[in-house]
Amino acid sequence: MNTVVTPVATPANESERAVETPFRRIVNDFFANPVAMFGFGLLCVLIFAAIFAPLISPQNPYDLAQIDVVDGKLPPGSKSPAGGTFWLGTDDQGRDMLSAIFYGLRISIAVGAISTVFALVIGLAMGLTAAYFGGRLETLIMRIVDIQLSFPTILIALILIAVLGQGTGKVITALVAVQWAYYARTVRSAALVEKRKEYIEAAKCLALSPARIVFRHLLPNCLPPLIVVATVQVAAAIALEATLSFLGLGLPITEPSLGLLIANGYQYLLSGKYWISFFPGIALLLTIVSINLVADQLRDVLNPRLQR
Amino acid sequence: MLIFVIRRSLQSVIVLFVMSLLVFVGVYAVGNPIDILISPQADQIDRERAIASLGLDKPLWAQYLSFLHGALGGDLGRSFVHSTSALKLIVERMPATMELALAAMVIAIILGIPLGLWAGLRPQSVAGRSIMAGSILGFSLPTFWVGLMLIMVFSVMLGWLPSNGRGPTIELFGLIPVSFLSLDGWKHLIMPATNLALFNLALLIRLTRAGAHEALLQDYVKFARAKGLTNRRVIGVHVLRNILIPVVTVIGLQFGALIGFAIVTETVFAWPGMGKLLIDSINFLDRPVIVAYLLVIVTIFIVINLVVDILYSALDPRVRLTETKG
Numbered sequence: 001m002n003t004v005v006t007p008v009a010t011p012a013n014e015s016e017r018a019v020e021t022p023f024r025r026i027v028n029d030f031f032a033n034p035v036a037m038f039g040f041g042l043l044c045v046l047i048f049a050a051i052f053a054p055l056i057s058p059q060n061p062y063d064l065a066q067i068d069v070v071d072g073k074l075p076p077g078s079k080s081p082a083g084g085t086f087w088l089g090t091d092d093q094g095r096d097m098l099s100a101i102f103y104g105l106r107i108s109i110a111v112g113a114i115s116t117v118f119a120l121v122i123g124l125a126m127g128l129t130a131a132y133f134g135g136r137l138e139t140l141i142m143r144i145v146d147i148q149l150s151f152p153t154i155l156i157a158l159i160l161i162a163v164l165g166q167g168t169g170k171v172i173t174a175l176v177a178v179q180w181a182y183y184a185r186t187v188r189s190a191a192l193v194e195k196r197k198e199y200i201e202a203a204k205c206l207a208l209s210p211a212r213i214v215f216r217h218l219l220p221n222c223l224p225p226l227i228v229v230a231t232v233q234v235a236a237a238i239a240l241e242a243t244l245s246f247l248g249l250g251l252p253i254t255e256p257s258l259g260l261l262i263a264n265g266y267q268y269l270l271s272g273k274y275w276i277s278f279f280p281g282i283a284l285l286l287t288i289v290s291i292n293l294v295a296d297q298l299r300d301v302l303n304p305r306l307q308r
Numbered sequence: 309m310l311i312f313v314i315r316r317s318l319q320s321v322i323v324l325f326v327m328s329l330l331v332f333v334g335v336y337a338v339g340n341p342i343d344i345l346i347s348p349q350a351d352q353i354d355r356e357r358a359i360a361s362l363g364l365d366k367p368l369w370a371q372y373l374s375f376l377h378g379a380l381g382g383d384l385g386r387s388f389v390h391s392t393s394a395l396k397l398i399v400e401r402m403p404a405t406m407e408l409a410l411a412a413m414v415i416a417i418i419l420g421i422p423l424g425l426w427a428g429l430r431p432q433s434v435a436g437r438s439i440m441a442g443s444i445l446g447f448s449l450p451t452f453w454v455g456l457m458l459i460m461v462f463s464v465m466l467g468w469l470p471s472n473g474r475g476p477t478i479e480l481f482g483l484i485p486v487s488f489l490s491l492d493g494w495k496h497l498i499m500p501a502t503n504l505a506l507f508n509l510a511l512l513i514r515l516t517r518a519g520a521h522e523a524l525l526q527d528y529v530k531f532a533r534a535k536g537l538t539n540r541r542v543i544g545v546h547v548l549r550n551i552l553i554p555v556v557t558v559i560g561l562q563f564g565a566l567i568g569f570a571i572v573t574e575t576v577f578a579w580p581g582m583g584k585l586l587i588d589s590i591n592f593l594d595r596p597v598i599v600a601y602l603l604v605i606v607t608i609f610i611v612i613n614l615v616v617d618i619l620y621s622a623l624d625p626r627v628r629l630t631e632t633k634g
Contacts, residue, residue, distance in 0.1 A: 147323065150561075150613060152568030155605065162590045162598055163334035239450050243572055246452045247587055262453055266576075270471060274460050281453035288448040296444075 029301045039293025050106040057099035089275040107257040112238035115175035123183025131191035145181040186229045190222040224302040231295035235288045258284045320610040385596030394600035405581035409566040411501035416508035424516025446510025455503045455576035472578035500577040519551035560616035564609045
């Protein structure tokens with residue numbers, strides 16, 4: 001770095017380069033794209049709304065003392081008896097839709113994130129095991145992955161729900177079972193490439209333990225593609241949970257996610273009361289789009305072939 | 309080639325067997341269908357008679373063996389709810405689902421490939437960019453919600469199309485009941501089919517665009533242009549043919565996914581297909597129908613995958629079918 005400085009390169013530029021850590025480079029690259037920045041901002045707003053739902057909601061939609069059936073099915077913008085406004089209307093029970101959406105967002109995002117974390121850990125363990133040890137174990141694991149990935153996710157999730165029964169924990173189990181295969185495949189293919197590189201050979205020559213090689217050397221270098229897949233899969237998990245809940249096979253009524261809110265409005269749609277299904281759907285859509293936009297940009301930023 | 313087909317068929321039988329075992333044990337381990345099927349007022353004798361008539365008094369392995377025995381003869385058990393053959397129930401519903409999936413695939417192809425080509429040939433144009441932005445939306449929109457919104461706009465607000473059900477059916481070749489031969493049938497079909505097509509439409513647009521983008525940089529395209537061929541011939545013959553290989557594979561593989569995702573669309577539009585039958589069966593714990601549905605679906609998937617592999621090698625002479633694949 002410090003040998004020959006070409007006359008064209010200004011010293012200021014050089015020093016700027018020198019302090020740029022990989023992390024800072026990724027952050028800078030990420031925000032270079034306005035669309036990605038928009039997606040990230042939107043996602044932050046949604047997560048904020050989800051976390052602080054009890055504080056920012058006009059009412060607690062599941063506190064029976066605060067809702068009244070008399071206010072049921074009011075169109076958006078109606079006045080509430082307490083003096084406020086139902087900006088997004090009310091559902092059949094007289095719940096403020098805006099509050100219900102904040103609470104629903106909370107459950108949807110939580111279920112998506114939790115199932116992604118579990119699936120990530122299991123897939124990571126399976127993929128690394130397959131890649132590092134190889135042999136029959138690898139054949140077995142990858143064959144299961146292949147068979148599973150040849151079926152649509154909704155079908156596998158439905159089979160599992162049919163087998164496991166319903167409930168929050170079971171829905172998460174089904175989502176994890178559907179998703180681990182994506183991570184296993186991604187990690188394995190990344191690890192197979194990294195395994196042949198010289199630093200792994202060097203680590204082996206130093207007689208480091210297999211665990212150390214796998215976790216300290218192999219794993220960090222497999223992370224970039226994994227982060228991209230994980231981001232996409234959070235969105236997929238949220239969409240899948242919403243679909244299952246819509247079909248009446250997802251979360252119980254005590255955990256009203258966005259999918260359940262939409263399902264609840266289905267029966268009123270035909271009589272023109274669109275808002276009960278429409279607005280939760282918009283919230284779901286915004287969540288998925290914002291995550292996908294972030295994932296799209298991460299893919300470009302983390303791809304070493306596209307680096308400057 | 310023949311060896312490949314034989315090997316794959318053998319593998320498929322093993323997969324089917326393992327699936328039947330897993331699904332059977334899994335499905336039979338949950339819930340008690342008797343609680344749903346028999347009224348709580350029934351006395352003990354009635355209860356026991358019903359349990360015996362459904363074969364639920366035998367141990368699980370005996371139930372599985374008798375199921376397997378029947379399955380080999382084409383009998384997948386009798387529905388608890390409808391008390392007819394489970395397989396017959398599914399076969400009756402199959403044409404509706406197939407029609408829906410085929411219609412969706414046709415919509416995705418006739419819109420997706422031209423739009424993708426357009427976006428690939430003019431990536432910087434406004435049209436190209438909007439097509440790509442639209443395709444991101446196609447991936448992100450939850451299918452069931454789009455279905456609801458279609459109903460809201462075209463049935464409730466505009467009143468143009470019926471919101472649910474399948475139109476009148478006409479027997480095609482005196483065998484298969486189809487609804488696309490009448491105007492009313494079309495009206496019922498178009499909305500669910502469009503809904504189901506959206507994801508694949510987005511996928512085909514992206515795939516075609518990426519293919520066109522790549523093909524335009526290849527030497528054979530430059531050579532074709534240097535020869536003085538018309539733009540139309542370069543795109544229509546040289547570019548399109550080379551794009552088609554991955555596109556055909558994806559179309560084939562996605563057809564299975566369409567049948568799977570039809571479950572959602574059928575529920576939204578009350579379309580009387582296999583998927584709706586599955587959801588109803590899960591709700592009623594109608595075990596034989598669930599098991600039969602899954603075995604039928606797995607068989608369909610295995611056949612589709614095999615056909616796609618063979619088609620792939622036929623389209624691309626560089627691909628040789630070997631034993632390692634599959």
